[in-house]
Amino acid sequence: MMLSFFSKHYPYIFVIIQSQTIEINMKRITFNRRETAYFSDLANQINDNQSALQKYIQVPFSLANFEQQIELKKKSFSNAQRELLYTVVSKQMSAYSNFEKVNHNVELLKEDNTFTITAGHQLNMFGGPLYVIYKVMDAIRLAEELTKKYPSQNFVPVFWIATEDHDFEEINHLHLFHDTFSWESEQKGPVGRFSLNGIEGFKNDIKSKFDNNPEFSEFLDQFYKNHNLSEATTEFMMNLFGDYGIIILDADDRSLKSSFAPIMKRELESHFSEIEVGKTTAQLEEEGFHGQAMARPVNLFYIKDQFRARIIPTENGDFEVGEETISKVELLKDLENHPERFSPNVILRPLYQEFILPNLCYLGGGGEMAYWLQFKGMFDQTEVPFPIIKVRNSVQWFDKSTSKKIEKLNLKYTDVFESIHEVKKQFVIDNAEEELDFSKLEEKANTFIQELENSIVVLDKGLEGYAKSESTKIQKQLDGIQQKLIRHQKKKHEDAMNQIDGIYSRLFPNNGLQERYDNMIPFLGKYGPKEFVGMVYDLIDPEEEGLILAIEE
Structure with missing residues (x-):
């Protein structure tokens, strides 16, 4: 109770x-x-x-x-x-x-x-x-x-x-x-x-x-x-x-299937669902979305115990069901007598x-x-x-053990929806023995790189590509220094890093x-x-x- x-x-x-x-x-x-x-x-x-x-x-x-x-x-x-x-x-x-x-x-x-x-x-x-x-x-x-x-x-x-x-x-x-x-x-x-x-x-x-x-x-x-x-x-x-x-x-x-048989008959005769779903899917794709389900010419399976196969129309008006070929007349008669043998697929099921x-x-x-x-x-x-x-x-479920780890690390519960690398990086910055604030360094570096590019281009406009290339190299060097310092600090906080790994493993198994x-x-x-x-x-x-x-x- x-x-x-x-x-x-x-x-x-x-x-x-x-x-x-x-x-x-x-x-x-x-x-x-x-x-x-x-x-x-x-x-x-x-x-x-x-x-x-x-x-x-x-x-x-x-x-x-x-x-x-x-x-x-x-x-x-x-x-x-x-x-x-x-x-x-x-x-x-x-x-x-x-x-x-x-x-x-x-x-x-x-x-x-x-x-x-x-x-x-x-x-x-x-x-x-x-x-x-x-x-x-x-x-x-x-x-x-x-x-x-x-x-x-x-x-x-x-x-x-x-x-x-x-x-x-x-x-x-x-x-x-x-x-x-x-x-x-x-x-x-x-x-x-x-x-x-x-x-x-x-x-x-x-x-x-x-x-x-x-x-x-x-x-x-x-x-x-x-x-x-x-x-x-x-x-x-x-x-x-x-x-x-x-x-x-x-x-x-x-x-229930007998009551739905008239619509299944229409599907076999006119393939209406593929036509209508195709129109709507094209509209969605024009708006930048992708169709989630693929409509087939006939969106029905034929089923018996131990057997389920697609119903595939042929060019001459017959149907392939597994390894058999069945005429339209035979299949429609089967639908009338045995509607339980026809199964809507992902398109017709709704x-x-x-x-x-x-x-x-x-x-x-x-x-x-x-x-x-x-x-x-x-x-x-x-x-x-x-x-x-x-x-x-x-619902995302935080058990008591996970909650305690989050609070011990002084994280917010919503922090875990950032990437694990960002959470670890921010933890290291917040808890470093010496202040690891790269914002001022990045600001000065950006100013220096921009001035360097401008100086080169002023001397020779044809060197603009060279200036960009050298700027990229400098930025990569600075990024490398920053990452090395963070990795060094992470080693000092190995226990905390392991706890963050445990939090993500518990909350996001298989990265989902x-x-x-x-x-x-x-x-x-x-x-x-x-x-x-x-x-x-x-x-x-x-x-x-x-x-x-x-x-x-």
Whole structure:
């Protein structure tokens, strides 16, 4: 059980974890994403300046703009679509009837004033990297905020699991305590349909990392035992988020695909998505942005258990599927009789999602949201409302050990978003026995170099190139002297340099944001699964544009 206090108006979080009889003080501060090197220009625009991208979206993200989106979706989402969704979701969530909020949200789907807020992800092992928690919780918190603002409407958070992907190598591993563990399997095809045969060795390797925490090891052991990978993933995620009313949807469902079959038929016949996405991508590239997702002539896969292959049109109107050639007539008949064999790829999946859900907003990472900008024309062609899009919250977690090192070195928490070389250089300058202020020397050197160039050019204008060359040599010599002095001082501060290395290694594994590399389970083990999810709930603010720094004191 956890008691916590948080408001966006206060920068501090006080958390008491009663079950572990430990007390945790958390400080929450935010930092401008644009002052880091970890988010692209396009991702930043989607995050904090969507008005500049108006031609590629429906309406910019704001709580006020949901009123317009509600009316738009209400007109396009039929009672038949709602009834079908309720039937599928109630069946998929039937195993989680012990969660009162889940039951309530499933029943709400029958109401014509109920809308969804959706996030999605691959089937990563044991929840995946940290940002998956942030993504799911952002959807939950946004649904709650909308419920407050629009009390006459209902808002249900949905987590879409990408069960039809076939890139098993992307999801079969996790990073844990500087090691990487993988589940090796010879299975092929849609990963959600994989059986769990042979996963025990992988599970045992993971559990062995928590020998000093037998309670958490026992927690992990209860998962990935039965069913297929889709159901196992759902079970793990529902254990973490069921108390918050999340609905997890596996859209690899025959009846849902049957409802989407007319659009898939249109794709096979006219290749409309490639045409529309191509137009929008060209516009983006004219404005200096690069397309994130490549549209193909047919943006569908053909799937069966142990098989997933692109559907490739041929010049004579037939289709290649794996090593087979199928006529258009045969393929369209197969679509009519077996819609479950057709799988939207990265281009059509967003359209499929928005077609089968009464969805208002889709949220994800900056890169993920960037490729949604390519799709507006495709949505317009099918008269499916384009959702409001939102960049999820990002959180950088400073554990107590890291916090102590930062404070001991007299650094600011935001300093770590400078390059490690700059931080070390500034530390040496600030802590040198003799003052290492190069600003005056640089000022005098610049004056000298400029006077030298002018003197040479005055004597002979044809020597201008020579003057520039000699100036460059002098500047390099001065830079070399400066770097040598700094290196000399660094040796005197070797312990501090090692501590800075440790800070960056902890915060930026693999030279990237911690949330994109570190798996969530060390955090679940340290604080307790329910407790850590509750702490994330307190940190997330759907309207926050900055990078959230969670600092354990």
